[in-house]
Amino acid sequence: MTTPRVLIGHGTENDFVVLPDPDGTTWPERRLDEAMVRRLCDRRAGLGADGVLRVVRSVHVPDAADVLGGDLDACEWFMDHRNADGSHAEMCGNGIRLFLHVLVTEGLLDRSTCEAGVLVGTRGGPRRVGVASGGGYWVDMGPAREFGAGEARVGGRDFRGRAVSMGNPHLAALTDVDVDTLDLTRAPSFDTDLFPDGVNVELINVVEPGAHIRLRVFERGVGETRSCGTGACAAAYAALAAEDRSEGTVVVDVPGGRLSVQVTPGTTVLTGPAVVVAAGELCAEWLDA
Numbered sequence: 001m002t003t004p005r006v007l008i009g010h011g012t013e014n015d016f017v018v019l020p021d022p023d024g025t026t027w028p029e030r031r032l033d034e035a036m037v038r039r040l041c042d043r044r045a046g047l048g049a050d051g052v053l054r055v056v057r058s059v060h061v062p063d064a065a066d067v068l069g070g071d072l073d074a075c076e077w078f079m080d081h082r083n084a085d086g087s088h089a090e091m092c093g094n095g096i097r098l099f100l101h102v103l104v105t106e107g108l109l110d111r112s113t114c115e116a117g118v119l120v121g122t123r124g125g126p127r128r129v130g131v132a133s134g135g136g137y138w139v140d141m142g143p144a145r146e147f148g149a150g151e152a153r154v155g156g157r158d159f160r161g162r163a164v165s166m167g168n169p170h171l172a173a174l175t176d177v178d179v180d181t182l183d184l185t186r187a188p189s190f191d192t193d194l195f196p197d198g199v200n201v202e203l204i205n206v207v208e209p210g211a212h213i214r215l216r217v218f219e220r221g222v223g224e225t226r227s228c229g230t231g232a233c234a235a236a237y238a239a240l241a242a243e244d245r246s247e248g249t250v251v252v253d254v255p256g257g258r259l260s261v262q263v264t265p266g267t268t269v270l271t272g273p274a275v276v277v278a279a280g281e282l283c284a285e286w287l288d289a
């Protein structure tokens with residue numbers, strides 16, 4: 001087998017190993033198993049990242065038909081996302097912007113076809129993603145769905161927040177405690193009845209009510225990350241809901257940069273950058289070790 005092509009990239013410093021596999025022949029699930037994802041994401045013995053994005057045509061993903069249903073034909077491409085621990089996630093807001101960027105830079109998609117947006121398959125369903133006029137990329141993430149209230153214990157303190165689904169589960173907790181002072185080295189404890197599949201926890205400070213927030217996030221399957229796109233959307237929704245509003249545009253500052261989230265009752269549009277840092281090949285010696 002030839003040595004597989006690989007790219008490293010990020011969206012607001014939420015970083016990914018990207019594996020182009022258009023025809024599904026290089027990284028079938030049996031090869032890109034949990035152990036391989038962990039090895040790739042290992043920051044010392046591998047390339048290092050918060051997750052892996054496999055760039056593959058939907059027809060080559062065995063479970064794509066289940067999650068995309070009648071939209072399978074409309075989604076030529078599928079973002080096969082894995083967390084650093086090897087688990088699958090339904091959706092990744094930073095990853096999908098990088099995914100489109102890589103499709104363009106790898107010559108798999110013509111940039112001009114992206115202006116109006118391209119439907120990409122994800123395990124959370126189809127998502128439209130396009131080139132933003134002011135730079136970066138926008139993603140139509142679908143509506144935030146609130147499904148209760150809960151608590152998480154982080155660094156010895158309890159934080160109460162809204163349970164919000166962006167396809168994947170979030171606890172979005174507004175707090176007056178300066179989030180920069182929190183210890184996020186250990187996984188939060190949370191209510192497993194409310195979040196049976198685990199949860200991403202966002203701790204949020206309001207900078208300007210309903211307009212500007214900053215957050216830190218502990219991601220399911222990863223740990224603390226420098227940014228989380230779905231988390232930014234859940235946090236923006238919670239910040240607006242705290243003001244009894246169901247729409248508005250919120251600037252979201254994360255440790256790795258700035259995102260913008262436009263919330264309406266019908267959907268949520270996330271806008272932010274995507275950067276490819278390096279491209280090359282995985283070494284056979286490392287792969288076979």
Ligand SMILES: N[C@@H](CCC[C@H](N)C(=O)O)C(=O)O
Binds near residue numbers: 090095221
């Ligand atoms: N960083 C991502 C979210 C990745 C998935 C998450 N860890 C989960 O398991 O739900 C984003 O930018 O949205």
